[in-house]
Amino acid sequence: MTNTLSPAWIAVDWGTSNLRAWAMGADGRVLAEAESDEGMGKLAPSDFEAALLRLITPWLAGTPPVLACGMVGSRQGWREAPYRAVPCTPLDRAALIAAPTTDPRLRVTIAPGLMQADPADVMRGEETQIAGALRLMPGYDGILCLPGTHSKWAHISAGEVVSFQTFMTGELFALLSTASVLRHGMQGSGWDEAAFDTAVTDALSRPERLGARLFSLRAQGLIAGLTPDAARARLSGLLIGMELAAARPYWLGQRVTLIGAEKLSTAYARALAAQGVTTGRLSVTDCTLAGLASLSPQHEATPQ
Structure with missing residues (x-):
């Protein structure tokens, strides 16, 4: 954290309990990583910018874009990123929400979670892991199970989340x-x-x-x-x-x-x-970074 870096972009996974960030190179390599215990559950909306700056300030020399996922986009987070309804792709660049910032070096966008109307269900953060899994396993059709505090089972077909259960x-x-x-x-x-x-x-x-x-x-x-x-x-x-x-x-x-x-x-x-x-x-971690990379400027510029 003491050396100044100029990453191409910064990946952020912001959960309820913890904040993790990675400085990413243009070639997809992780240049540096950092974490803190300043999760969403400890912060008011006005506290998020300062918490992020405490972690990534040495990486902001080139004003890299910051792509964030997880509870940072919840109703109690930095800015609410409305859920997208399944069936749908796990991530969509057009659905990214800009977070309000005062520091001119910060350009933060937040990936929204997914919702299911019947039976009612939601996810935040796991959709990014799912998107990363699909990048790591092209053409995957089947089930993704994400064990954790709130375990998710997601049915994946044709690149979309068809349904899920928590x-x-x-x-x-x-x-x-x-x-x-x-x-x-x-x-x-x-x-x-x-x-x-x-x-x-x-x-x-x-x-x-x-x-x-x-x-x-x-x-x-x-x-x-x-x-x-x-x-x-x-x-x-x-x-x-x-x-x-x-x-x-x-x-x-x-x-x-x-x-x-x-x-x-x-x-x-x-x-x-x-x-x-x-x-x-x-x-x-591999899935989270691969998912956020699919939203990065480098991925946008790569012919599909």
Whole structure:
């Protein structure tokens, strides 16, 4: 961050909790990267410009355009970027929204998210990852699963997002393991693969029993010596299994590619493999940068 750079453009992924930025060369290489904990959830609309400047000022010598995605475009963000309705391409340069700035070096545009009317659903940030996945896998038709706090399953065909479904699996795990009665048996960060596998199978076969199975984690910790490692793995397996049961129309007999953090993607891949589904994997960062690159001036100038 101490050296002045002249990138061709700057990529920004601005989530609820964190802000990440990359200085990009004209050839698509990452020249530098930086991040902070100044996510959307900590900022008022008037705070976004200063937060971004604190991170990327050394990169602004040539006034490069800044392309941003994620919660920065939400109603509580820098400026709301209205959702685009599916079925549609994941990104559209014509739909970019300019953010209000006072520093003459800043030229910031925000990519909008996607919406689905029935069943009602929305995404912000994942559409950019999906666009990047389609650049990395030209002609891809199938399912993209994006595990996370709010996991997404998206049906992709002919370069468009046909439909998608969101599951609050990650948020439920966080709440149940840290703020419910189950927290007393969830200490540490260990793992038990056998316990995970059993819980996935249990939830897939009897999803209506989830509430009872969850409380049994507490009871088994009290009377049967269930270890924290096994409890955490079983909680994860129950929740992911519940998600897979509901998302079955997306993955059954389909080509599935995972876009997510390594540890979480491994858990989803393991759960799906038990159902006979072999999954591909892509990096979140690679997909985000490839998606934003499709909106960059360099991409616009490249013959298609």
